[in-house]
Amino acid sequence: MPKEEKHHRPCDFPDCKKAGEYRAPKDRSLKSFYWFCLEHVQEYNKSWDYYAGMSPEEIEAHIRFDEVGRRPTWRVNDLYNHRLWDPLGILGKAHHRATRHTKEQQAAMRLLGLSDNFTTGDLKKAYKTLAKKYHPDKTGGDKALEEKFKNLTKAYQLLLKSLH
Numbered sequence: 001m002p003k004e005e006k007h008h009r010p011c012d013f014p015d016c017k018k019a020g021e022y023r024a025p026k027d028r029s030l031k032s033f034y035w036f037c038l039e040h041v042q043e044y045n046k047s048w049d050y051y052a053g054m055s056p057e058e059i060e061a062h063i064r065f066d067e068v069g070r071r072p073t074w075r076v077n078d079l080y081n082h083r084l085w086d087p088l089g090i091l092g093k094a095h096h097r098a099t100r101h102t103k104e105q106q107a108a109m110r111l112l113g114l115s116d117n118f119t120t121g122d123l124k125k126a127y128k129t130l131a132k133k134y135h136p137d138k139t140g141g142d143k144a145l146e147e148k149f150k151n152l153t154k155a156y157q158l159l160l161k162s163l164h
């Protein structure tokens with residue numbers, strides 16, 4: 001297939017196996033580029049356009065909105081986990097940090113029944129539901145359940161910290 005021989009570069013989108021045939025700027029300096037397949041360059045351009053007129057502070061503010069669910073299409077952990085990417089290169093630190101969960105964080109996620117891509121909203125909802133169920137007021141002084149409640153709270157606090 002001659003068309004594919006021409007393009008040795010794979011698409012830069014995480015886990016995409018297609019050829020990277022289309023160039024897209026990594027940042028506003030336009031000095032470095034990603035190479036994407038058609039589908040991903042289109043997606044990239046959409047996010048680029050979306051952020052293009054904004055200062056880094058404004059972009060961050062928008063991402064925070066996602067965290068509290070004001071724009072449900074963009075979830076902050078999608079960005080963190082490279083599902084989406086970072087057109088202006090400002091989220092690099094954040095997603096690097098959150099891509100890998102520590103053993104402690106993984107245990108906390110299991111306790112709260114959260115998947116890898118949980119958002120702040122998911123976390124709060126999970127904690128609220130479980131904390132209600134295991135709150136000492138409800139469990140009539142059962143020591144084991146009281147312990148469970150403490151562990152849930154610790155898990156919640158740990159994960160909340162990992163998101164900030």
Ligand SMILES: [Zn+2]
Pocket residue numbers: 011012013016017018036037038039040
């Ligand atoms: Zn692709």
